[in-house]
Amino acid sequence: MAEKASQICIVTVTGKDRVGIIARLANAMAKANINIVDVNQKIMEDTFVMTMAVDIGQATIDMGQIKKQLDRIGRQMALKISIQDESIFKAMHRV
Amino acid sequence: MRISPEEVFETVKMTLDHHFDIRTVTLGINLKDCMARDLDWLTKQAQARIVENGQLLNHCAKGLEQKYGIPITNRRIAVTPVSLLLEPLPRKTSTAVKLAKALDTAAKKANIDFLGGFGAMLQKGATATEENLIDALPEALSQTRRICGFLNLASTVAGINMNAVAKVGHVIRDLAHRTENGVGCAKLAVFANVPEDSPFMAGAHHGIGEPDFSLNVGISGPGVVRSVVAQNPDCDLTQLSEVIKRTVFKITRAGELIGRELAGLMKVDFGIVDISLAPTTSTGDSVAEIIEAMGVGRMGSPGTTAALGLLIDAVKKGGAMASANVGGLSGTFIPVSEDAGMIRAVRSGALSLDKLEALTSVCSVGLDMFAVPGDIPPETISAIIADELSIGVVNNKTTSVRIVPVPGAKPGSIVHFGGLLGSAPVMKVATKFSSARFIHRRGRLPAPILALRN
Numbered sequence: 001m002a003e004k005a006s007q008i009c010i011v012t013v014t015g016k017d018r019v020g021i022i023a024r025l026a027n028a029m030a031k032a033n034i035n036i037v038d039v040n041q042k043i044m045e046d047t048f049v050m051t052m053a054v055d056i057g058q059a060t061i062d063m064g065q066i067k068k069q070l071d072r073i074g075r076q077m078a079l080k081i082s083i084q085d086e087s088i089f090k091a092m093h094r095v
Numbered sequence: 096m097r098i099s100p101e102e103v104f105e106t107v108k109m110t111l112d113h114h115f116d117i118r119t120v121t122l123g124i125n126l127k128d129c130m131a132r133d134l135d136w137l138t139k140q141a142q143a144r145i146v147e148n149g150q151l152l153n154h155c156a157k158g159l160e161q162k163y164g165i166p167i168t169n170r171r172i173a174v175t176p177v178s179l180l181l182e183p184l185p186r187k188t189s190t191a192v193k194l195a196k197a198l199d200t201a202a203k204k205a206n207i208d209f210l211g212g213f214g215a216m217l218q219k220g221a222t223a224t225e226e227n228l229i230d231a232l233p234e235a236l237s238q239t240r241r242i243c244g245f246l247n248l249a250s251t252v253a254g255i256n257m258n259a260v261a262k263v264g265h266v267i268r269d270l271a272h273r274t275e276n277g278v279g280c281a282k283l284a285v286f287a288n289v290p291e292d293s294p295f296m297a298g299a300h301h302g303i304g305e306p307d308f309s310l311n312v313g314i315s316g317p318g319v320v321r322s323v324v325a326q327n328p329d330c331d332l333t334q335l336s337e338v339i340k341r342t343v344f345k346i347t348r349a350g351e352l353i354g355r356e357l358a359g360l361m362k363v364d365f366g367i368v369d370i371s372l373a374p375t376t377s378t379g380d381s382v383a384e385i386i387e388a389m390g391v392g393r394m395g396s397p398g399t400t401a402a403l404g405l406l407i408d409a410v411k412k413g414g415a416m417a418s419a420n421v422g423g424l425s426g427t428f429i430p431v432s433e434d435a436g437m438i439r440a441v442r443s444g445a446l447s448l449d450k451l452e453a454l455t456s457v458c459s460v461g462l463d464m465f466a467v468p469g470d471i472p473p474e475t476i477s478a479i480i481a482d483e484l485s486i487g488v489v490n491n492k493t494t495s496v497r498i499v500p501v502p503g504a505k506p507g508s509i510v511h512f513g514g515l516l517g518s519a520p521v522m523k524v525a526t527k528f529s530s531a532r533f534i535h536r537r538g539r540l541p542a543p544i545l546a547l548r549n
Contacts, residue, residue: 010103012104012107014104014107040099041100042100044100044101044104047104049104050100051103051104053097063161063162064161067161080111082107082111083164084106084107084165085162085163086098087163087352088106088163088164088165088349088353089098089102089103091348091351091352092106092346092349093098093102093105093106093345
């Protein structure tokens with residue numbers, strides 16, 4: 001795959017906190033050559049929310065495949081996991 | 096500054112819990128250069144362009160859906176008003192029907208669910224070809240699945256073409272009787288002051304002032320707005336307006352970003368973002384429920400017009416701040432059949448046809464997707480249309496009518512249209528006193544004076 005500039009995406013995990021969420025995600029990211037830039041987690045409105053900023057610029061798989069992998073992890077761990085390009089949040093939350 | 100988890104969570108919740116989506120991306124396609132005296136040549140050119148660009152639209156929209164994690168629910172095509180394409184051809188209804196079928200085939204091949212533009216601008220008068228197109232509408236719309244029709248029968252500068260209004264009453268009744276439960280009428284909208292760039296069906300078309308291609312986006316988030324209104328049960332109405340404005344700003348920005356990028360990918364001009372709040376039958380995705388969350392007992396009860404006025408004003412202010420490309424209809428849709436709260440309001444007796452008409456004087460987009468008994472006289476259908484178009488003409492705004500006469504149905508019964516079109520309680524129409532003599536006079540209602548505004 002040709003070298004691409006950085007593309008920051010936000011992975012959002014919501015559900016019930018449990019052991020090994022970050023480990024599972026970090027492992028999947030490393031396999032696809034995706035760099036983790038930042039991780040945050042909080043309890044919001046009684047829901048566990050973890051956000052992870054990742055750079056998929058050098059990823060070995062495309063966004064659709066990343067999404068499929070995340071969906072699989074989500075099913076196995078009973079979590080909702082989404083991945084979205086960061087620019088959507090900037091557009092919506094920054095004037 | 097990196098986006099905070101709170102901001103991310105707010106956006107994710109909008110799509111997961113409150114039905115936020117890009118309701119439609121609609122590609123306007125110019126077909127003027129396909130006009131010819133040979134129908135076969137015209138259809139071949141038009142079909143090739145529609146299929147090629149429709150497939151590209153679907154492909155690019157799918158990619159962006161993945162990139163941004165926001166559903167792009169409908170991908171549609173609007174074409175040059177078909178009456179123009181018919182001008183050089185023989186004035187036979189069979190020609191118009193053949194063209195409708197050819198466009199329908201192209202839409203199917205491109206996997207596009209609705210193609211708009213089978214209509215005409217005749218606010219001041221109709222050419223022989225336009226008369227022919229109107230005559231062909233019942234056959235064309237009942238024999239195709241994906242074709243939507245529009246007729247602009249009035250404008251603030253031209254007045255109301257009452258000859259056409261009188262004729263359309265018969266056309267709608269005929270169309271209703273050719274399709275199950277009259278559902279064919281869901282594909283025909285008649286307008287005053289129709290915008291040339293609306294992405295929403297059934298009225299979408301690619302107006303004559305448009306470039307070769309134009310990508311228009313319809314955002315939608317009644318569920319998102321209802322949720323923030325419900326989260327602010329005690330603030331005063333001024334503050335409530337602020338809350339709505341901020342929310343609409345955010346969803347409009349999402350629409351603008353995705354629309355611009357989609358246009359860029361397709362190498363076409365970006366047109367407009369239509370910020371209309373468009374409900375669906377999903378629980379919570381309802382404009383009526385926003386009004387009720389504000390504190391109005393039931394949609395249609397006293398206070399509804401004021402609440403709707405507040406809502407649409409806040410939506411426009413938030414949207415206009417978010418994008419310089421706000422256009423199209425950009426009102427609040429209150430279709431009866433496509434909004435669970437509207438259906439409930441009619442069934443409980445809170446919302447009558449008269450109140451529905453009053454609501455359209457403060458919000459776009461007119462009397463939309465409401466069912467009436469199939470045996471009401473064509474003159475009554477025309478009179479309802481004339482009333483609604485007058486509101487648009489006098490107030491210098493768009494209004495439209497999508498009326499579904501349901502053959503054999505009585506007031507109070509429920510008809511199911513299926514899918515996106517939902518189901519509707521059949522509304523009572525006052526038919527005791529006929530206005531047929533008024534409609535039979537025909538002519539043109541003169542354009543209103545725009546000064547002396549009191």
